[in-house]
Amino acid sequence: MTHRQVLEAMSGLMLAMFVAFLSSTVVSNALPTIITDLRGTQNQYTWVVTATLLSSTASTPIWGKLADLFSKKLLIQLSIVVFIAGSMLAGLAQTVETLIAWRALQGLGLGGLQALVQIAIAAMISPRERGRYAGLMGSVFAAATVGGPLIGGVLVDTSWLGWRWCFYVGVPFAAIALVLLQRTLHLPVIRRDVTIDYLGTAFLAAGVSALLIWVTLAGHGFPWVSVQSALFLGGAILAVVAFLVTESRAAEPIVPLRLFRDRTTTLAIIASIAVGVAMFGSTVFLGQYLQISRGFSPTEAGLLTIPMVGGLVLSSTVSGLLITRFGRWKAYLTAGSVLVMAGFGLLATIDHETDMVLLCVFLFVLGAGIGMSMQNLVLAVQNTVAAADLGAASSAVAFFRSLGGTVGVAVLGAVLSNHVGDLVQDRLTGMPGAAQAAGGGAVGLADLADLADAPAPVEALIRMSYGDATGRIFLVSAVVSVVAVLAVLFIREVALRTETGDERERAERSDAVRIDTDRIEGRDADGERTDEVARPRQPMVR
Structure with missing residues (x-):
């Protein structure tokens, strides 16, 4: 890709990343008004944020694995569509419970954007050249971090808009990103055999969810020292242990x-x-x-x-x-x-x-x-x-x-x-x-x-x-x-x-070939011949 082609493709990717960052920051200043308007509690205030973080965290590695099976461009567009759906539904919520549910759906789309944008950038820009475009990413992060709370505050303070527009405001940007990506992002579809660790993801999400629910409800819904606390905490520990066992046996673990x-x-x-x-x-x-x-x-x-x-x-x-x-x-x-x-x-x-x-x-x-x-x-x-x-x-x-x-x-x-x-x-x-x-x-x-x-x-x-x-x-x-x-x-x-990442990987492959050659020829680490002859081994090619 030429420099111009990279910049054109980066326009859609950076806009998608801006949407992801903006959705996380624009709601922060609006939350007190949202919870007060919907008659929510302090615990629900926390879960409006936690639901998005939890679903995006759990889904990020799955999106990354899917990128090895299907078109990266198609997956980015799919994550944007999921984000748009979650945002629109969150803006229509009439209770805090439904708002939390749609925020979790929004988090699934965010998980895809966070993972896939980085994967696409790595696919089209070499590590040696990537620093040339790092300023764009930093500018997007800064603009969303500074602009998000300000935009959220203005929307809440504007009587004819209100807090619901904090969820709608990212939708036009996401729609424009869809069009830009369709026109500018052209990546080859390179497939390889992968195993998606669904079981490990499920155990991790279950363990973290049980821990979060226990921390949120203990002291209000039930005492800290109680049967309910024991069940939640014990379930979280069992899920984490199961996660560790699964990761130790999985062909391609998420962690x-x-x-x-x-x-x-x-x-x-x-x-x-x-x-x-x-x-x-x-x-x-x-x-x-x-x-x-x-x-x-x-x-x-x-x-x-x-x-x-x-x-x-x-x-x-x-x-x-x-x-x-x-x-x-x-x-x-x-x-x-x-x-x-x-x-x-x-x-x-x-x-x-x-x-x-x-x-x-x-x-x-x-x-x-x-x-x-x-x-x-x-x-x-x-x-x-x-x-x-x-x-x-x-x-x-x-x-x-x-x-x-x-x-x-x-x-x-x-x-x-x-x-x-x-x-x-x-x-x-x-x-x-x-x-x-x-x-x-x-x-x-x-x-x-x-x-x-x-x-x-x-x-x-x-x-x-x-x-x-x-x-x-x-x-x-x-x-x-x-x-x-x-x-x-x-x-x-x-x-x-x-060295760049590619140069390091080539060097590591060369070392593997040299070691195998020494074993075949019967040489030790100092180059002296030995009587040991090993079976040839092909270096791993990723």
Whole structure:
């Protein structure tokens, strides 16, 4: 493909990727209004986000396997159609339960977009040339990250549009992407025999779902120490064990267990889980804090997230340039993980009266840490593993980062809901007549639906409680970030390779041929002849 042909094909792919990123960020500022309008609970607030993350995470490896069997172009278009269907149905939802269901369908399409766009780019652009187009991908990510909350805020604040357009807004972009891809993306259909690990995917989804449901319902639907807790937790453990057994026997597992033999990959995955909690947890609950506790409009809340996005874009760009120039990466990765921990530690001090200038500084620190950590964790893994495992290792880091975000949103949401309930209970006790005005439902007032019907003094109390409780979830995130710092410190820095992925794979094949030749001729590792003659073995060709 010529440079012009690549740019034409990238236009449709980048628009599809923009739709995927936009759908994740545009809803964040609208969620408080959505849940209040549909009379939802704090737990349902969390599941509107978690349903999409869970379905996209579970489906991503399946879409990747299907790309080896069918046309990549057709699969990208199919994932866009699934996304459009889920978005339209989500916009028509009349209850939170149906909204969660359609968000899960939307997540299936997102999983396809996240996996297949990267696969298509790798198929048409060589690794040596891919950096030439990396700026396009970064610009799309930045535009969706900055524009999503702003667009969501404007839509919610516009009376003749409303929050339902947060789900419709991506549909025109997706439709245009369909047309562009049909006209510009021309990839050969190269099939190979693959085995899709459906059983492993099912066990993983079952284990994570059981864990999330337990965390969400425990403390409200049933006690933490109860038969129900034992059933959910025991089921999650059994599903994870079954997943590990399945992966050890599967011909092509979705998460190859051999990757965990490498220390760098294992530690990077552990750190990625913590980064996932940082990325998703901060954005989901930050908008709720700014709107529910501080009283900002959705548009204003979107503008106040710019410092975090600015820190992310600035640090990722600068650290990437410095790593390319000097060839050292661990110092930036370590600094990034420390900044993530520091950012969360600073945010743990916020309450309903925190100065907004300080809050913006805290968010900038957090964004700078995420920007230096996220891309460099993938770089560390790709620089270490064999060329044949580049795709699997990169996918594993991204997979566990999304998984960490999914679990993190559910856990942090449960922590927030429980703490808000406790604060409301305590403060109602100290307010004469407040409990009677609230109808005696102190704990229930932790739900966002009560804001629409609560008397003015009780409404103020709920908003104050949300502001004071938000610091607790950032404290939990700071503790989780300590694990990321420790994991990064134990990663061994390996000099950056100068060969592309294709060059490394050819070198590895040559080594395999040389070793086989030495065995056939009866030579040892030093080239001396021996009496041992081995059967010829053909090198693996991928």
